[in-house]
Amino acid sequence: MNAVTNTAILRCALVGTPNCGKTALFNALTGSRQKVANYPGVTVERKSGVLHTESGLCFNIVDLPGTYSLRARSPDEEITRDVILGKLASETPPDFLVCVADSTNLRLALRLVLELRRVGRPMMLVLNMMDIAKKRGIEIDTNKLSEALGFPVVTSIAVRKGGTDALVKAMDDFALTRAGMGGVCSWAPPNAAELRAGQNEADKIIRAAVKLPAKPDTLTTYLDSVLLHPVAGLICLFAILFVMFQAVFTWAQPVMDGIDAGFGILGDLAKTYLPAGLLQSFITDGVIGGVGGVIVFLPQIVILFFFILLLEDLGYMARAAFLMDRIMGGAGLHGRAFIPLLSSFACAIPGIMSTRVIDNKKDRLTTILVAPLMTCSARIPVYTLIVGAFIPAKTVFGFASLQGLVMFGLYAVGILSALGVSFIAKQFFWHQEMSPPFMLELPDYKVPSAKSVVLALANRATAFLKRAGTTIFAMTILIWFLASFPQAPAGATGPAIDYSLAAMIGQALHPLLAPIGFNWQISVALIPGMAAREVAVAALGTVYSISGGDAEAQIGTLLAHQWSLATALAFLAWYIFAPQCASTLAVIKRETGSWKWMWITFGYMLALAYVAAFITYHVAVMLGAG
Numbered sequence: 001m002n003a004v005t006n007t008a009i010l011r012c013a014l015v016g017t018p019n020c021g022k023t024a025l026f027n028a029l030t031g032s033r034q035k036v037a038n039y040p041g042v043t044v045e046r047k048s049g050v051l052h053t054e055s056g057l058c059f060n061i062v063d064l065p066g067t068y069s070l071r072a073r074s075p076d077e078e079i080t081r082d083v084i085l086g087k088l089a090s091e092t093p094p095d096f097l098v099c100v101a102d103s104t105n106l107r108l109a110l111r112l113v114l115e116l117r118r119v120g121r122p123m124m125l126v127l128n129m130m131d132i133a134k135k136r137g138i139e140i141d142t143n144k145l146s147e148a149l150g151f152p153v154v155t156s157i158a159v160r161k162g163g164t165d166a167l168v169k170a171m172d173d174f175a176l177t178r179a180g181m182g183g184v185c186s187w188a189p190p191n192a193a194e195l196r197a198g199q200n201e202a203d204k205i206i207r208a209a210v211k212l213p214a215k216p217d218t219l220t221t222y223l224d225s226v227l228l229h230p231v232a233g234l235i236c237l238f239a240i241l242f243v244m245f246q247a248v249f250t251w252a253q254p255v256m257d258g259i260d261a262g263f264g265i266l267g268d269l270a271k272t273y274l275p276a277g278l279l280q281s282f283i284t285d286g287v288i289g290g291v292g293g294v295i296v297f298l299p300q301i302v303i304l305f306f307f308i309l310l311l312e313d314l315g316y317m318a319r320a321a322f323l324m325d326r327i328m329g330g331a332g333l334h335g336r337a338f339i340p341l342l343s344s345f346a347c348a349i350p351g352i353m354s355t356r357v358i359d360n361k362k363d364r365l366t367t368i369l370v371a372p373l374m375t376c377s378a379r380i381p382v383y384t385l386i387v388g389a390f391i392p393a394k395t396v397f398g399f400a401s402l403q404g405l406v407m408f409g410l411y412a413v414g415i416l417s418a419l420g421v422s423f424i425a426k427q428f429f430w431h432q433e434m435s436p437p438f439m440l441e442l443p444d445y446k447v448p449s450a451k452s453v454v455l456a457l458a459n460r461a462t463a464f465l466k467r468a469g470t471t472i473f474a475m476t477i478l479i480w481f482l483a484s485f486p487q488a489p490a491g492a493t494g495p496a497i498d499y500s501l502a503a504m505i506g507q508a509l510h511p512l513l514a515p516i517g518f519n520w521q522i523s524v525a526l527i528p529g530m531a532a533r534e535v536a537v538a539a540l541g542t543v544y545s546i547s548g549g550d551a552e553a554q555i556g557t558l559l560a561h562q563w564s565l566a567t568a569l570a571f572l573a574w575y576i577f578a579p580q581c582a583s584t585l586a587v588i589k590r591e592t593g594s595w596k597w598m599w600i601t602f603g604y605m606l607a608l609a610y611v612a613a614f615i616t617y618h619v620a621v622m623l624g625a626g
């Protein structure tokens with residue numbers, strides 16, 4: 001046996017069934033901040049991190065997507081299988097496997113563990129979620145379990161401080177006693193008899209080592225009787241979504257006003273202390289009018305994510321998927337599409353990536369095709385700006401804010417059009433094939449951990465601010481430059497911006513966009529808006545403040561004076577559909593491996609955007625909103 005030197009790096013992979021807490025363990029061991037949530041299929045990529053233990057060993061830990069078996073069906077499960085079997089050319093195979101099991105669901109876990117044992121890689125087992133198992137009165141004899149399995153077994157609580165100490169110690173011991181790990185690795189898909197034998201052995205081991213309580217988890221059973229009820233459940237789902245959107249609109253307002261006032265003071269300071277001229281214009285019109293105009297929306301984004309994170313951690317998301325399965329199935333969407341589509345409320349990019357959990361290729365493509373129609377958080381600034389400027393802040397039905405309702409409506413149109421497009425795609429591309437039945441394990445409800453919600457929120461907020469400071473800032477500089485140069489000739493009478501490059505570009509595009517009610521200022525905001533949707537807000541802010549709008553006025557007030565209601569509504573309609581985000585298109589190309597699907601998405605969204613804006617504009621004008 002080779003001796004393990006203290007400088008050796010040991011590669012280990014975290015393997016287990018979906019939702020057993022692999023990523024929570026990975027984060028605890030390596031100090032990473034990968035996404036953890038209470039539903040199966042959160043992790044869809046391999047991620048690695050490093051753990052240095054007190055004894056001086058160094059582990060390279062790989063977190064993998066969850067899987068029930070090595071007979072991979074979906075792209076995320078294939079990643080796990082390939083890493084375990086060492087089939088990835090780009091990656092050294094793991095030295096050993098750390099199997100992670102949900103202690104409250106050992107039967108499922110052991111089936112995978114026994115399958116993994118046959119692969120022949122050195123392995124150990126971690127019984128995670130021991131806190132929940134204890135609370136439920138599940139008793140597990142780890143010594144007996146280890147004896148029956150033939151490798152070490154330890155317990156852990158991934159989400160508690162110190163909850164992984166025993167695991168780290170066991171990993172150290174394991175590495176030191178099994179120096180020079182390697183071993184032959186082979187795997188062939190098990191046949192029916194082998195599968196049955198595996199389940200029998202798992203049951204036998206459980207009988208010997210586990211004592212289950214007489215009473216199962218009553219809280220989950222009780223909550224599910226309401227939340228999964230075909231009628232009461234749907235009512236709850238819609239009530240939750242309604243509260244969420246009302247909150248995004250009303251709770252955020254005071255903080256947004258505060259931030260806005262802050263930028264107002266900064267603008268005044270810049271005006272007072274900077275000499276009038278290009279630098280002053282750059283700071284007030286470009287940076288404050290543009291980037292500041294986007295940062296104002298941080299509170300709304302934080303509130304939206306707060307709700308999403310809470311529901312994810314609670315274990316509600318998989319229930320919502322279950323409830324929506326019938327409706328989605330009618331539109332030709334697989335039940336498993338729900339979570340990817342829901343993640344797309346945050347951003348279409350992780351949404352599209354999480355379609356990897358869908359095993360049927362056609363179902364996966366349909367989901368990718370419609371994911372960008374879900375209202376991502378980058379649309380929030382655009383929607384809020386227009387809704388805030390054009391829809392009166394009234395209370396209707398005695399309790400609901402009209403602006404909140406309109407916002408809810410915009411989201412609803414996004415969802416309905418996603419259902420419509422998937423229905424048509426199903427007919428058009430794959431002639432209504434039957435989807436395989438929907439199977440998604442429902443996780444137990446868990447009390448969300450305040451720490452993980454706060455950390456995840458901080459992550460989201462930083463990401464948003466970083467975007468504002470990079471992409472949006474860069475695009476704002478571009479717009480400011482285009483809108484400021486060339487400068488007006490001496491003796492010019494009109495506003496300086498009319499002589500600028502921006503005006504030239506805007507005027508050139510205008511004939512194309514005039515039929516949908518867009519003026520040249522909007523036209524010029526659309527191209528840099530491809531970098532990120534919020535850029536449109538920054539761009540309008542910059543263009544209108546350079547146009548010599550009242551410097552003190554908020555961009556919303558300016559727009560309310562400059563645009564007709566019909567134009568504002570057409571702009572909203574455009575933003576529901578427009579393929580305004582280049583990164584989303586790039587991810588579609590990467591995930592489908594073809595340019596074709598990227599162009600199909602781009603084309604159909606552009607066509608929908610144009611048609612929707614056209615109809616909205618002309619109907620609004622006919623109704624007298626022109």
Ligand SMILES: Nc1nc2c(ncn2[C@@H]2O[C@H](COP(=O)(O)OP(=O)(O)OP(=O)(O)O)[C@@H](O)[C@H]2O)c(=O)[nH]1
Pocket residue numbers: 016017018019020021022023024025035036037038039040041042043044064065066067128129130131132156157158159160312313446449452
């Ligand atoms: N109470 C408790 N909750 C835990 C523990 N470990 C994980 N969780 C929670 O269990 C849920 C699932 O955790 P994840 O780490 O996302 O699970 P995963 O195995 O990575 O899931 P996939 O990536 O979907 O395969 C989350 O809500 C975690 O906060 C634990 O030891 N105790």
Ligand SMILES: [Mg+2]
Pocket residue numbers: 022023024035036042043064065066
């Ligand atoms: Mg995970």
